[in-house]
Amino acid sequence: MIEPVRGLRISVEINGERHEREVEVRRLLVHLIRDDLALTGTHVGCDTGNCGACTVIVDGVAVKSCMMLAVQADGSKIETVEGLAPNGELHPLQQAFSSFHALQCGYCTPGMLMSAKHLLDHNPEPTDGEIKRAIQGNICRCTGYVNIVEAIAAAAKGEIK
C-alpha cells in the first residue's frame, strides 16, 4: 500500500546519462535540472508557466519543467539543450539558429531549441504556421521571432548555411 512521502530517491536519465538523487517532493523539475544536476542551460523566466524558458523533452514530449515536480520525472528519459551537441558538433537547429541570427541574449534559446526539436521530431516538414504554433509557448523579448521561425524552417529543410 502506498503512503504519502515528503521526499523520494529518484532516478532520471538526462541526455543519456543516469542520475540518482534524493529530492523533496516540492522540488520542481527545473530546479532538479539546474541546481541538483548543474545543467544550467535550462532557464527560469517567470513564475506562472507562461514563458517556456524551462522547456525540456520528457519521454519524447516537450514540457515546461517548472510545472512538473522532480519526483514526477522518476524513471523518465529527459533531453535538455546540453544533449543536442553531444560531441561538440552542433545540431542542425543550433547551427541554423546561429546562421539566421535567431538569438540575441540567448536566454530563451535553450527552451526554444527544445520546442523546435520536439516539432521536428514529430513533424519533419512543418509550415511556418506550424512552426509558430510549436514555439507559441516560448517567449522571446529580443528577436521578435522572425529569425527564429526562419531558422527552424531552414533546419527542417536541411538548408543551413
Added chain:
Amino acid sequence: MLLAEVQYARPSTLEDAVRLLGAHDGARVLAGGQTLTNVMKARAAAPDVLVDLNDLAELREVSSGAGLEIGAMLTLTELIRSSDVEAGRPILAEVASQIADVQVRNRGTIGGNICSNDPTNHLPPLMVALGATMTIRGADGGRMVDAGDFFLGVYMTAVRPGELLTRITIPAVGDARDGFASVTIGQDGTCIVNAAASVQDGQARIALGCVDAVPVLLTTAPDEAAVRQAVQSAGLDPPSDVHASAEYRRHLAEVVAVRALAEASS
C-alpha cells in the same frame, strides 16, 4: 515560484487513488499540473498531499460507443490526436487546440481543465453546451453528474474531497453540430469571453464562459435573433478586470454567442 512542503503519492490503481484521497484531509489530485503547480507556487493553495494520477492508464482511455467516453487523464494533446474524438465530436479537438501552447497541452488533461473550473477556461462551457456527463469516483462508489450540475463556483465543482473525476461522457453526435468562439488576449492567450454552441433537434444550447462563476447555459431557437435576445435577457453581470470592463464583456458575450452559433450552423 517555490512550493511549500507537501507530501506525495503516486498510486497505480484507482482504488488506491480513492483511498489516498479519502485518507488525508488536505489531499488534492495532481493531474497534468499545469494549473495546480502554479497555484502552489503562488501559495494560493497549500494541499497537504498530492495524489498523482499519471500512472493510472485506465484514466487515459478513449472509446466510442453510445457516446464518447473520455478518460479524465487524457492529455489535451492526446485528445487532439484521438481518432475517436475526430470521428465522434471534433469540436473537442478544435477547442483543445486553442488552449495555451504545445507544452501545456502535452501535460494538461481534460479532467484537470474541467475540475479547475477557472471561469476563463474553454472546456467547462464546452462541456455544458455538449451536455456532457461526468463520472465521479469516491469511497462509496461512482456517481454521474450532468455538466449543468457539475460546475458549482469559481474553482469549485461537484467533485468532493476524497473523490476524483474519472470519465467524461459526451453524448453521441446524432445530428448535433457544434461551434465555439472566443476573444482572447493574444492568440490562445488569457480569455476575455468565450461561448460554446451545440445545435441539435432544432434547438441551440449556448454556454457562455467568463461572464459568471460558472458557465451560463442558454437554450434558444437556433437563429441569431433568438440568441441575441437570450443573451440580452440573461441578466448577465460579468466581472470587470484589467482586460475588460463588465460592459465590454457583456457585449462580447453576445457577439461570441452568435459566432459560436454561426460556426455550429455552417
Added chain:
Amino acid sequence: MSETTVTPDKPITVDEQEVAPGFIGQNTPRKEDRRLVQGDGVFVDDVRRHGMAYVHFVRSPYAHAAITRIDVSKATELDGVYGTLIGEEVAAETDPFFQIAPPPGGDLKDYALAVGRVRHVGEPVVAVAAATRELARDAAELVEVDYEPLEVVLDMERASESATTQLHDEVPNNTIWQGNFDYGDYDAALAEADKVVRIKRLHFHRFSSTPLETSGAVVEYNRGTGQWTIHSNNQFPGFAIIMMAPALKVGLDKLRFVSQDIGGGFGNKICTHPQLVAMCLMARKLKRAVNWTEWRTDQHTANSHGNERLFLDVEVPVRSDGTMLGFKARMIDDCGAYTRYEPLGCIIWAQVTPGCYRWRNVRVDFSQVCTNKSPCGPNRGYSRMQHLWFTERVIDIVAQQLEIDPVEIRKRNYIRADEMPYETPNGCVYDSGDYARCLDEALELVDYSSIEEKRADAKSRGKLLGVGIGSTLDSGTNNFGQSTLVNPELQFSGNNEVATVKLDIFGEIVVTLGTTPQGQSHETTAAQVVAGILKVTPDDVNVRAGHDSYWNSHAGFSGTYASQFAVTGLGAVKGATDMLAGQILQIGAAVLGAESPDEVELDGGFVKRKDNPEAALPFMACGAIVNANNAVLPLELRELTLNCRYVYVPPHQMPDKERKYGNLTLTYATQIHACVVEVDPETGVYEIVDYGAVDDCGVRINPQIVEGQVQGATAQAIGAATHETFSYDEDGNLLTPNFYDYHVPHALDMPPLKTAYVESPSPFTPLGAKGMGEGGGAGLSAVASALQDALRGSGAPIVSDSSNPYNTVWNLLQDPGESRKLVEVEDR
C-alpha cells in the same frame, strides 16, 4: 552619402576563402552563439558558490504604509536559516543613496530596504537567507511585519495637490522636479499662426520591456581585503558602483562587478543597486556568499517600469498648409515611489525636443511626481520614446483636424536631409538622416499605393482597415552634462567607454570591453572592427566574454545602455586597435630592418615589408619579442607593450545651464514605421495585417545584427501598443504582475514584419556608425495612427493613449464624441 539597402532574402555571408579588406558591413557569424546555443552561457543564476545562501525578500503588501513592527525571530529559528537583514540595520550601516535631483526632490531618502515606511507594493522590507531557495521562501513567510496603511497616491495629476499625502517627508507636493523650457519665440509663433490646434490630454502608459531573465546577483565578501565581488546582471556597473560605494561607505574599488551573459536588459537592469546593497550587507554579515534571483512577479511589481507621462493643454500653432510653427505643453512624468535614475528623464526627452520636425518655437512646463507605484527605470527608449510618441500624436491629430494627408504633412514638416547636421531649438545637433526617404521606403513596404483597394476589400469582409505612420529618432551617446540641466550642482558631463586590445605572448589578439551586453552582439562587432584594422579575420580575434570591473577596462560610464556601443564601445575598440597596430608596425619595422614603420604593413597576421613581402614577422613573434625577448629591440622601442588601453571620449561640451541649451547626444538614428490594421467594429478586436520598419543607423557594422534589433524593438512596441500595460487597482496593487495577464507578443502574435534600411553615416563618429536599438517606439505611434485612420469613418475618434487594447478601441467606437472633445481647432 546615403544608400538604400532593402533587406536581402538571405543574409550576406563572407566567403571564407576571401580575405576581406574589412569586416564593416558583413554579417559575420556571432561569437556569442556557440556557447549560448549549447546552454553553456553563464547567466547570474548559473553562478554557484560553495556554502552559498539563498536570499528571499519579504516585500510590502501595501502601496503606502508605516512599518510599526518587524519580528524575524520565528524565521531565524527555522533550521537552515542563516540570518536576516532589516531596514533599521541598513539605516545604521549605510548612507542613503546619492540623489540626482536638486533639493527638495533630492532630499528624499532611499535605502536598500524600506526604513520605517513602504511606498510601493513589493518594496523589499526584510531579507532572509537560508540554505535552499525553498527554505528562504518558507522562512520569509514566518517574518512578521505590522503595517499602518497610509493614503495611496496613484493619480499623477492629483499627486501634486497640497491635500494629497506626501510619500517622502522631504518632498512637498510629491514633486521631484519641475522646470520650464522655452526656446525660440512661442508667442510670436502663436501670433503668426493661421490656426491653433489644442489637445487637452495625451497619455503615455506604464509598461516595460520585461527581459526574460529577471534581475539577480551572487555576492561574496572577502573579509581580508574588504572586497565585494558582485556577480550580477546589472547592465550599467559604472552607475551602480557610483551609487553603491558611497552608500556602503567604501571606496569604489571595493566593489567588483562581474557578469558574463545577461538575458536581456533594455534598461530594466540599471537600477538594481538597492537590492545589490542589501546583498552586500548580507554577504558581509553572514560571512558567506549569497544568491538572489528575482521572481517574475517581483520584477513586474517592484523593479523598473518605463516612465508614465501625461501631456496636458497641448497647443500647436500651425499654418493653413499644415506647417507646424511650434508647440506648448504641460508635461507630468510619474516616476513611481523612488528616484533612482530620475529625474534624468526630465531632461533626456529634450534630446529630441522637436522630434523629426522643423519646430522652432517650443514652450514646455515639465514636472515629475512620485506616486505609490513601482519605481521607474530607463526602459528602452527612455524618455525620448514618450516625447516622440507625443510629437507623432500631435502631427497625426493636426493632419486629421486640418484634413491634410498624413504623408504630405510629415514631409512638409520633416527636417530635410540637406539641412543636416541640424541644430534643434535647444541646441542639439541631429547628425544625419533622410526622414522623407525613410518614410517612402516604409510606405513601399506596406504597399501604400494600394491601400484604398485594401480598405475596400476589408470593408467587404466587415472590417475597418487603417494605415498609420510612426516616426522616431534613437538618440545615442549621451552627454551626461545634461544632468546639470536638472541639477546645476551635479559634477557629471561627457561620456566615455574603454577598451583594451593586446597581442599576447603567443601573438593572440585579445580584446576586453567595458560594456555589459545583453544580446547586442558586442563580442562579434568588436571582432569585426579589430579584424579590419589588424588585417586578420574575426575568428582570429578573441574577445573576452562579459564584464569584470576588476580586470577589464572600465570607466565611469561603462555599461551597455542608451544606444551607444557602436559609437563609444567600438570607438574605444578602434582607438585601442589603432594604437596596437602602430606598435606592431614599429616592432616589425625594427626587426625586419626597415627604416620606418611606413615601409611595412599588416597582412593576415604578419608584418611584412612592402618592398619584399617574403620578409615577414608573424604576430606571435612580435608578442614573444616584447614579452620574453626584448633585448633584441632598440632601446627607444622598449616602452612598447602591445597592450593598448584606449578611452573613447565623445566630443561633448558642457551645456548652458541657464538656457537649458546644448548638444545632449552625439548621434541620431532614424526609425520610420508604417502599420496596417484591420479592426472588427463589432468587438474592437484588431489585427496588424502588415508592418514595415525602416531604420537608418548610419554605417551598419553587422547588418544582420542591426536587423535583429529592429525586429525585436518592433515586437516590443507592438506588445506595448496592444496589450502590455502595468495597471493598478485603487489600493496600488499591480493587476498585471505576470505573463499571464501582462501579455507580451508570442510567435503567433507577430504581424508580417518587413524591414528596409537607409545608411546615412554620422559625420561625428569614428566609424560613421550610430548607436541603435531603442527605436522600436515608432511602433507605438504607428499603431495609434493606424487605429485612428481605421476609425475615421466611425465617428473619427481621437487616439489619445499609447495603450490601445481591444476594450479601448471598442470604447472609441462606442463613443467617438467623447475622445473628439479632447481636440479643438481655433481659426485665427
